[in-house]
Amino acid sequence: MKMSGNVLIKVMFLLIILILVVNTSAATMNVVIITDPTGKDPNGAAAGSMSFAKNMLQSTFIMSKDKHFAVLSGGEGNQTPRLGAIVKTLNLLENGATAADAASAANSFPGIRIMTGGPTIGAAVGGSFDVYVVTVDNSGTITVTPASGGLAVLPPGQKGAIIHLRNTQGNPKYGTAERVRQETAVMIGKMIRDGYPATDIMGEVFKEVSNDAGEKYGGGAVNLASSITTGEMFTPPDINETGFPMNEPYSKVCPTCGWSVGYSGSENFQTCPLDGTELKTIYAYDALVKSITSTGEGISVSVYGTDAAGISETTREIVQYSVKRNGFNAAKIAQDINSNINNGLLVGVNYVEAKDINIRENSRAVGVYYKALPDKRTSPPWDLPLSSSILNIVGNMQTALGLILVVLVLFRSTLLTSFTKKRR
Amino acid sequence: MTYMAYASTTETDQGIPISGVIIKGNDIVPTDSIRNNIASVGFRTGSYIQGDTLITSKRKVPISEALENARQAALLSTIPGTNVTPIKVADVKLDKETGILTVTVIEDFSMVKVK
Numbered sequence: 001m002k003m004s005g006n007v008l009i010k011v012m013f014l015l016i017i018l019i020l021v022v023n024t025s026a027a028t029m030n031v032v033i034i035t036d037p038t039g040k041d042p043n044g045a046a047a048g049s050m051s052f053a054k055n056m057l058q059s060t061f062i063m064s065k066d067k068h069f070a071v072l073s074g075g076e077g078n079q080t081p082r083l084g085a086i087v088k089t090l091n092l093l094e095n096g097a098t099a100a101d102a103a104s105a106a107n108s109f110p111g112i113r114i115m116t117g118g119p120t121i122g123a124a125v126g127g128s129f130d131v132y133v134v135t136v137d138n139s140g141t142i143t144v145t146p147a148s149g150g151l152a153v154l155p156p157g158q159k160g161a162i163i164h165l166r167n168t169q170g171n172p173k174y175g176t177a178e179r180v181r182q183e184t185a186v187m188i189g190k191m192i193r194d195g196y197p198a199t200d201i202m203g204e205v206f207k208e209v210s211n212d213a214g215e216k217y218g219g220g221a222v223n224l225a226s227s228i229t230t231g232e233m234f235t236p237p238d239i240n241e242t243g244f245p246m247n248e249p250y251s252k253v254c255p256t257c258g259w260s261v262g263y264s265g266s267e268n269f270q271t272c273p274l275d276g277t278e279l280k281t282i283y284a285y286d287a288l289v290k291s292i293t294s295t296g297e298g299i300s301v302s303v304y305g306t307d308a309a310g311i312s313e314t315t316r317e318i319v320q321y322s323v324k325r326n327g328f329n330a331a332k333i334a335q336d337i338n339s340n341i342n343n344g345l346l347v348g349v350n351y352v353e354a355k356d357i358n359i360r361e362n363s364r365a366v367g368v369y370y371k372a373l374p375d376k377r378t379s380p381p382w383d384l385p386l387s388s389s390i391l392n393i394v395g396n397m398q399t400a401l402g403l404i405l406v407v408l409v410l411f412r413s414t415l416l417t418s419f420t421k422k423r424r
Numbered sequence: 425m426t427y428m429a430y431a432s433t434t435e436t437d438q439g440i441p442i443s444g445v446i447i448k449g450n451d452i453v454p455t456d457s458i459r460n461n462i463a464s465v466g467f468r469t470g471s472y473i474q475g476d477t478l479i480t481s482k483r484k485v486p487i488s489e490a491l492e493n494a495r496q497a498a499l500l501s502t503i504p505g506t507n508v509t510p511i512k513v514a515d516v517k518l519d520k521e522t523g524i525l526t527v528t529v530i531e532d533f534s535m536v537k538v539k
Binding site: 396 | 425426428429430431432441443444445446450451452454456468469503504505506507508510522523524533534536538
């Protein structure tokens with residue numbers, strides 16, 4: 001009797017551990033794609049996370065801007081082991097460890113999965129996972145190898161990808177992960193072979209996985225070569241909520257003039273209010289590709305000196321236009337910005353001079369240093385030949401004369417009578 | 425006439441507005457999380473400096489105290505969705521002429537404690 005009691009307790013204990021392990025590692029898609037292992041292609045490496053589960057905040061797709069690596073994990077809340085594994089991995093990568101060494105840190109935390117990678121360091125996943133490792137060699141041969149648990153590596157210098165996918169409990173498409181993981185892995189391999197950049201492939205992966213496996217809530221993705229992230233575009237607005245469904249419309253945009261409006265407000269718009277063209281629906285996976293793709297002729301524009309809404313976007317457009325016409329010329333850029341301050345496109349900032357424009361031509365970067373206007377003013381001070389204090393005095397004299405005239409008019413009968421009385 | 429005087433003057437009695445926050449040195453922690461924290465202690469659009477006082481929409485704080493608050497706020501910035509605070513050193517400098525606040529931070533993951 002005593003024996004069977006002991007066994008029962010042991011079995012119960014085992015079950016509880018099993019439930020804990022299953023819960024912490026159930027969810028999420030993690031994927032790293034490397035199409036240019038030299039790191040030269042600005043769109044040659046990307047990483048992304050998505051899940052049916054809640055809390056896919058930015059901590060599930062951490063990116064290092066300076067060292068060009070990503071650390072992906074599941075979004076299982078604020079749990080100590082996951083955070084421990086993330087911090088340990090980050091620390092290893094910051095100190096120059098390879099992707100394989102860093103990812104194996106996850107193995108010392110029960111039920112945790114860490115995927116990591118970068119353009120030149122390769123990619124690896126450690127801990128509890130079900131992945132396909134895709135490699136594509138220079139002759140175009142695609143190899144797709146399954147792996148689960150422990151450590152799986154895409155070596156540095158190798159074109160390829162790692163995709164992890166499991167279904168979350170409660171997902172209506174539960175049980176599809178196995179098939180979709182394989183299909184997506186094969187698709188990634190074919191796209192790498194055909195020469196698509198990693199950022200484009202990332203969009204297709206998000207599309208296929210969100211549609212077919214239902215693990216659809218962002219999450220987000222990062223461009224590892226150019227250090228661009230989707231940031232808070234698709235992440236949940238609050239804790240214990242799901243993010244944006246990646247297979248649903250994100251915005252509508254006018255194909256001719258670029259006017260756009262986000263969902264859900266855009267359901268009311270069918271045509272562009274500016275030129276009447278029919279609007280094009282942009283799905284979240286397309287928006288993701290657009291936001292992490294770095295275009296060759298793009299110019300990174302930084303704006304300093306004002307946080308006012310819209311200034312940095314408008315300045316970017318103006319600078320890009322100016323550079324396209326006149327090249328990197330500080331005087332011409334300043335002139336174009338000033339003409340846009342004059343016509344009211346830029347509001348709340350003072351005129352800029354050529355010395356306020358900082359140009360680094362080899363990295364195609366332009367910095368604009370604005371001076372915000374005081375007192376919530378919208379346009380710069382007028383440049384008049386008279387000083388403002390003289391104008392003030394003249395203005396005050398005018399007011400005084402006006403008041404005297406008013407007094408004269410109001411009391412004209414009294415004044416006239418007193419005047420005639422005096423005469424007599 | 426008075427409007428012309430107003431429109432052509434370059435100075436106001438309001439002091440120097442906080443025109444922007446520049447954040448440097450962060451790698452993993454997103455710039456936006458640090459910027460939000462700095463904004464919440466008063467260095468945001470609409471605040472201005474008058475002499476040695478920072479005047480925000482909520483209260484008036486001496487500049488030195490406001491800068492110390494900003495430094496503390498920078499240290500408390502997390503990786504979004506976690507309580508991990510990797511910023512170990514922060515330095516804030518305010519240019520009283522232009523109203524630009526520069527925040528320089530250093531991240532260190534070897535000293536992060538996970539609770």
